[in-house]
Amino acid sequence: MRQELSRRAFTRLSACAAAAALGPHTGAWAQPAGLPGASDKPIRLVVPLAAGSTVDAVARAIAPAFGRSTGHPLVVENLVGAGGIPGTSQIVKAPRDGLTLGMVSSNHVINPSIYKSVPYDSLKDITPIAVIATVPLVLVVHPGLPVKSVKELIAYAHEKPGVLNYGSAGNGSTLQLAAELLVSETGISLKHVPYRGTGPLITDLIGGQVQLAFVSISQVAPQVKAGTLRALAISTPRRSAALPELPTLAEAGVPNYSFDAWIALIGPADLPKAVVDADARAIRAAMASPEANAAIAGQGLNILDIGPDAAAAFFSAELLKHQKLVKQSGAVLD
Incomplete structure (x- = not known):
C-alpha cells in the first residue's frame, strides 16, 4: 500500500511539473501585478524556519523580484520553533488581504503526524498558492x-x-x-x-x-x-545539477524510491482568487529572476511550477504520504 501511494503521489507531482515547467517569463509579468483592494503596504512573508535555512535563502532571494511584480515590497520575517508551528499559526490567522503570506517546507504536512497537537488544519486553514522547488x-x-x-x-x-x-x-x-x-x-x-x-x-x-x-x-x-x-x-526522481555524476536512488537499484523535501508559498484560508492569481504570477516571475537563479544554484534545488489549482492536490497527497512514513518511523513529539 505504501509503495502504491508513493508512486501515485509522485506520478501526480511529475505530471504537474511537466505540464507547467518553469521557463523564462516576459511581457506582462515584468509589470507590477498589484494586489486587488490593497494599498502600497509591504507584504509580510513569514518563514517559520531559521535564518540561513534553505527555505529562508530562497525567500530572501525572491523578495526583490516578487516586490517588483506585485508593486509591494516583500519583507521576510523568520518565526522559528516547534517545527514551524508558531510561525505557521500566524500565517493562518492573518487577514485575508494578501499582505501576509508564508513560505513553508515539507514540515507543514509532517507536523500533524508527529506532534500530539497542532493548532490549525494543515489543509483547510491555508490557501496553497504555489509549490516552487524541491530540495534533493x-x-x-x-x-x-x-x-x-x-x-x-x-x-x-x-x-x-x-x-x-x-x-x-x-x-x-x-x-x-x-x-x-x-x-x-x-x-x-x-x-x-x-x-x-x-x-x-x-x-x-x-x-x-x-x-x-x-x-x-x-x-x-x-x-x-x-x-x-x-x-x-x-533522493529525487531526477539527478541534481549540483552533483550531476550521482545517480538517483531509483537508478542505483531501489526502483520505487523517490523522496524530496519541498518549498511552497501559502496564505491564510479563503484568500480571494484575484489575490491568489496575482501572487502566483509574481512567484513565477520571481523564480525566474537572476537573484533566485543564484540561490537555486547555491542550494542545489530543482524548480517546480505547481500553481494554485494543482497545489491543493499536491498538499493532500504529501500529507497522506508522510502520515505513512511517520507511522513507520514511530516518531512522536510533544
Whole structure:
C-alpha cells in the first residue's frame, strides 16, 4: 500500500511539473501585478524556519523580484520553533488581504503526524498558492564504511542487520523520513540517531559516530568534494545539477524510491482568487529572476511550477504520504 501511494503521489507531482515547467517569463509579468483592494503596504512573508535555512535563502532571494511584480515590497520575517508551528499559526490567522503570506517546507504536512497537537488544519486553514522547488537529498556515508554504491550499502546492511546507524536532524524530520523510506523499500535494518539540527549531525557523520545520512546537497557538497564524506545517490526522481555524476536512488537499484523535501508559498484560508492569481504570477516571475537563479544554484534545488489549482492536490497527497512514513518511523513529539 505504501509503495502504491508513493508512486501515485509522485506520478501526480511529475505530471504537474511537466505540464507547467518553469521557463523564462516576459511581457506582462515584468509589470507590477498589484494586489486587488490593497494599498502600497509591504507584504509580510513569514518563514517559520531559521535564518540561513534553505527555505529562508530562497525567500530572501525572491523578495526583490516578487516586490517588483506585485508593486509591494516583500519583507521576510523568520518565526522559528516547534517545527514551524508558531510561525505557521500566524500565517493562518492573518487577514485575508494578501499582505501576509508564508513560505513553508515539507514540515507543514509532517507536523500533524508527529506532534500530539497542532493548532490549525494543515489543509483547510491555508490557501496553497504555489509549490516552487524541491530540495534533493543526498545519501552520504562515512568514507570508512566499505561501500561505494547503494547496492553495496544494501548488501552490507543485510549482512550486518542493526549494525549501521543513520543520523537525522531530529525525530520526524525529512531526513529521518527519507531514511525510513529506504528501509521500507529495501528491507534493511538501521538504527536511528536523532540530532538537534544538521550541524551536529554532519560533525558526527564525518567523525564516524553515525555511518550514513540523508542531507541536503548544499550542506555536504564541500565535504563530498574533499572526500571526508562519500556520496552514493540522490533522493529525487531526477539527478541534481549540483552533483550531476550521482545517480538517483531509483537508478542505483531501489526502483520505487523517490523522496524530496519541498518549498511552497501559502496564505491564510479563503484568500480571494484575484489575490491568489496575482501572487502566483509574481512567484513565477520571481523564480525566474537572476537573484533566485543564484540561490537555486547555491542550494542545489530543482524548480517546480505547481500553481494554485494543482497545489491543493499536491498538499493532500504529501500529507497522506508522510502520515505513512511517520507511522513507520514511530516518531512522536510533544
